[in-house]
Amino acid sequence: MDESTISQKLSELIATKTKLNADDIRPDLNLEDSGLDSFARIELILVIEETFDIELSDAESANVATINDIVTLIQEKTGA
Amino acid sequence: MTSSTLLEVLNLHASHASENSSIAATLNCWNGSQKTYFPVSYPSLSKRAFAFGAELIAQKESHNRSGDSAASMAGNVVMIACHSPYATLVAFYGAISIGAIPMIFPMPLSLGSHEALSERIKHWGFGFDEPAMLVLEEGLTEKFHDDIPTEIKTVRLSDDPSGDWQELESPAADHQPEPGDIAFFQTTSSSTGDHKAVSISHGNIIANVYGIKSAAQMADDERMATWLPLFHDMGLVGAVLFSFCNNYPLFIMTPTQFVKRPALWLKAMHQHQCTIATAPNFGFDYCSRLVSEKDVAELDLSHVKHLFIGAEPIRVSTVQAFLAKFKRCGIDPIVIRPAYGLAESTIITSITPHKQVAEFICLDADSIGIGEPIKVLDRMRFDNNEAMLGYDPSQSMAICTAGKAIDDMLIEIVDENGDNVNGEGIAGEIAITGTSVAMGYVAERKDGLVDRFPDGRLKTGDMGAIVDGQLYILERIKNLIIRNGENYLVSALEEQLAEILDISHEHIAVFETDIHNPGSDIVVLVERHAPIEDQDIDALLVAMPKEAFPINRMLLSRSREIPRTTSGKKRHFYCRKLYKNNEIKFQQDLEISPQRIMQALNRISDQN
Numbered sequence: 250m251d252e253s254t255i256s257q258k259l260s261e262l263i264a265t266k267t268k269l270n271a272d273d274i275r276p277d278l279n280l281e282d283s284g285l286d287s288f289a290r291i292e293l294i295l296v297i298e299e300t301f302d303i304e305l306s307d308a309e310s311a312n313v314a315t316i317n318d319i320v321t322l323i324q325e326k327t328g329a
Numbered sequence: 330m331t332s333s334t335l336l337e338v339l340n341l342h343a344s345h346a347s348e349n350s351s352i353a354a355t356l357n358c359w360n361g362s363q364k365t366y367f368p369v370s371y372p373s374l375s376k377r378a379f380a381f382g383a384e385l386i387a388q389k390e391s392h393n394r395s396g397d398s399a400a401s402m403a404g405n406v407v408m409i410a411c412h413s414p415y416a417t418l419v420a421f422y423g424a425i426s427i428g429a430i431p432m433i434f435p436m437p438l439s440l441g442s443h444e445a446l447s448e449r450i451k452h453w454g455f456g457f458d459e460p461a462m463l464v465l466e467e468g469l470t471e472k473f474h475d476d477i478p479t480e481i482k483t484v485r486l487s488d489d490p491s492g493d494w495q496e497l498e499s500p501a502a503d504h505q506p507e508p509g510d511i512a513f514f515q516t517t518s519s520s521t522g523d524h525k526a527v528s529i530s531h532g533n534i535i536a537n538v539y540g541i542k543s544a545a546q547m548a549d550d551e552r553m554a555t556w557l558p559l560f561h562d563m564g565l566v567g568a569v570l571f572s573f574c575n576n577y578p579l580f581i582m583t584p585t586q587f588v589k590r591p592a593l594w595l596k597a598m599h600q601h602q603c604t605i606a607t608a609p610n611f612g613f614d615y616c617s618r619l620v621s622e623k624d625v626a627e628l629d630l631s632h633v634k635h636l637f638i639g640a641e642p643i644r645v646s647t648v649q650a651f652l653a654k655f656k657r658c659g660i661d662p663i664v665i666r667p668a669y670g671l672a673e674s675t676i677i678t679s680i681t682p683h684k685q686v687a688e689f690i691c692l693d694a695d696s697i698g699i700g701e702p703i704k705v706l707d708r709m710r711f712d713n714n715e716a717m718l719g720y721d722p723s724q725s726m727a728i729c730t731a732g733k734a735i736d737d738m739l740i741e742i743v744d745e746n747g748d749n750v751n752g753e754g755i756a757g758e759i760a761i762t763g764t765s766v767a768m769g770y771v772a773e774r775k776d777g778l779v780d781r782f783p784d785g786r787l788k789t790g791d792m793g794a795i796v797d798g799q800l801y802i803l804e805r806i807k808n809l810i811i812r813n814g815e816n817y818l819v820s821a822l823e824e825q826l827a828e829i830l831d832i833s834h835e836h837i838a839v840f841e842t843d844i845h846n847p848g849s850d851i852v853v854l855v856e857r858h859a860p861i862e863d864q865d866i867d868a869l870l871v872a873m874p875k876e877a878f879p880i881n882r883m884l885l886s887r888s889r890e891i892p893r894t895t896s897g898k899k900r901h902f903y904c905r906k907l908y909k910n911n912e913i914k915f916q917q918d919l920e921i922s923p924q925r926i927m928q929a930l931n932r933i934s935d936q937n
Contacts, residue, residue, distance in 0.1 A: 269924050269928070273931055290438065298589070307585045308488075309468075311436055
C-alpha cells in the first residue's frame with residue numbers, strides 16, 4: 250500500500266471518529282491538537298491496528314503525533 | 330508476612346528466593362506482540378530492583394562527579410516515566426531500596442501530549458533542594474529526551490523483562506526506614522498544570538494492603554488481574570503493592586492494552602484462576618459493551634471472589650449490564666464489592682462487608698444538603714436484576730453503598746465547620762482518620778517535604794451519609810472531575826482558561842453536569858462582560874485545553890452567576906444544581922467539540 254493510499258485511509262478512519270469530512274483532515278494535523286481525548290486516541294490506534302493488521306506498542310502509540318507520523322510507522326511495520 | 334515497611338517486604342521476598350523459589354509468587358506482564366504473559370518472580374523482581382538501586386547511585390555519582398556516598402540518595406526524589414509496568418516497578422522498588430522517594434508520572438497518551446509530561450518533569454525535577462533524577466523507558470522519542478534539562482539526571486531502563494538483568498542479593502544502600510518515613514509520592518490528578526501529590530509513608534502502605542485483606546477476609550492463596558495505570562493509587566497500591574505485600578501472583582497489562590481489548594482482563598482471570606480484580610465503574614461498563622459474545626461463551630469466572638469497584642460513582646446501569654452479561658460465566662452478584670478510597674487515604678477507606686450483597690439506595694435528590702437528612706425512597710440489591718433494569722433516574726437518584734471502614738480507619742460525617750453531624754442519614758462532608766490516612770500533601774522545598782493534615786484528620790471534599798452503618802457518597806464538594814477513574818483538578822483548567830480568556834480564574838467555574846454520569850457534559854461558566862466576537866472564536870477553540878477530557882460547552886454571563894460561599898469561594902456543586910434546573914443566566918453559548926476544533930484549525934491554517 251503506497252503512502253497516499255495509507256494517508257487517505259487514515260483520514261477516513263479519523264473522519265469516522267470525529268464526524269469530520271475526510272478531505273478536511275490534513276496529513277500534518279497534530280492529533281494532540283485535534284480535540285480527541287486520550288481514550289478516543291487509543292480507540293483510533295486500535296482501528297489502525299485492525300485495519301493495517303499491525304500491533305503498536307504503548308510507546309509507539311504515544312510517539313505518533315501527526316498523520317504523516319502514522320503513515321511512516323505503518324510503512325515500517327508492513328514493509329510497504 | 331508481618332512487615333512494617335515496604336523495604337522489609339522487598340528483603341523478605343529476596344531472601345525467600347534463596348530458601349525455596351518454588352513458592353514465590355510472580356509478577357506476570359502481558360506481552361502484546363507475543364500474546365503471552367512473561368513471569369518474573371517476586372524474589373527476582375526484588376533483586377533486580379536492588380541492582381537498579383545500585384545503578385541509580387552510580388549514575389548520581391557520575392552525574393555529580395563529587396564522590397557522593399551511597400547514603401546520599403536517601404530522601405532524593407526519583408521521577409519515573411515508563412509505559413511498561415515492569416520497568417516502572419523495577420524503578421519504583423529500586424528507588425525504595427536505597428531510601429529514595431519514587432514518583433510515577435502518567436505518560437503522554439494519558440496526559441494528552443509529550444509536552445505535558447515534559448512540563449511535569451521540569452516542575453517536579455526542580456521542585457526540591459536537589460534536582461530529582463528521572464527514569465525513562467527506552468523508546469521515547471529523541472525529541473522528548475532533548476527537551477529534558479541537563480541538570481536532571483536521566484537513567485534509561487529497558488521494558489523487556491526477558492532481557493539480561495543484573496540482580497543483587499541485598500539493597501545497595503544501608504537504609505532502614507521507619508514506618509512513619511516517606512515511601513513514595515502519589516500524584517493526585519492527571520491534568521496538566523496541577524502539581525499536587527500526596528506523601529505516602531511505609532506505614533500507610535502496610536496498614537492499607539493488610540487492612541484490605543483483613544476486611545475482605547481474603548485467603549493466603551489469592552491471585553489478581555489488573556490493567557490499572559501505576560501512576561494511579563488504585564493501580565499502584567490497590568493492585569500492585571497489595572499483591573506484592575500479600576505475596577499474591579499478579580497478571581498485569583497496560584491501560585492501553587485493556588482499552589484496545591478489554592476481554593484480555595477477563596481472560597487473565599479465566600486462564601490464570603485469578604480471584605481478585607479491581608476497576609473503576611468505567612472498566613466494568615466497558616467490558617459489558619465491548620467484550621464479544623464469543624469471548625463471553627468461553628469464559629469461566631466462577632472462581633472469582635472479589636471484584637472491587639470504586640474510584641468514581643457506581644451506576645445502576647453498569648452493575649445491571651455487567652451482571653446480565655457475565656452471570657453466565659459464573660459471576661455472582663455477591664462478588665461485586667463497591668469500595669471508597671482516595672490517594673489521601675493511601676487507597677481504600679471502606680469496602681462492602683464480606684458475604685453481603687451490595688445495594689443502591691434511591692434518594693430524593695432534592696433532599697441532599699449538608700446537615701440535612703436524606704430521604705430514602707427505595708433500595709435495589711445487586712441481585713435484583715428486575716429492579717435495576719426498571720430503575721428510572723428521573724424519579725430518584727440511586728447511590729451505591731461504599732461499605733464500612735477497613736481496620737484502623739474511622740469515618741465521620743461533619744458539617745461545614747468540621748463538627749460531627751450526628752444521626753443516621755444526615756448528609757455532610759466525609760472526614761477520615763486512621764493508619765491509612767496519608768502523611769499530607771507534598772510540600773516542595775519545605776523541611777520534611779510534607780504539609781501534614783491537621784490532627785491527622787482528612788476532610789475528603791466528598792459529601793456522604795451513613796445509612797444502616799454503611800457509607801454512601803452523595804455529592805462532590807471538592808473542585809474535582811473524575812473521568813475513567815482518574816481525577817482531574819479543575820482549578821488547573823480554570824487557570825488555563827483564565828489565561829486564554831484574559832480574565833481572573835475567580836470568574837470561571839468548570840463543572841461536570843452530572844457526577845453520577847461519566848458521559849455527562851463538562852461545562853465552563855464564565856463571568857465576562859465582553860462577549861467573544863465571531864472572529865475570535867476559532868482562536869479560542871484551538872487554544873482550549875484538551876488534556877484528558879473534552880470541555881463540551883462554554884456559557885458566558887455578564888452577571889455574577891457562579892455560586893460562592895460567604896467568604897467568596899466558588900461552589901462548583903451548586904453550579905451543577907443551577908445548571909440542572911436551568912437557572913444559570915447567560916448571554917452566549919458556545920458548543921465545543923473535536924469537529925469544531927478541527928475546522929477552526931483548518932481555517933487558521935488556510936489564513937496563514
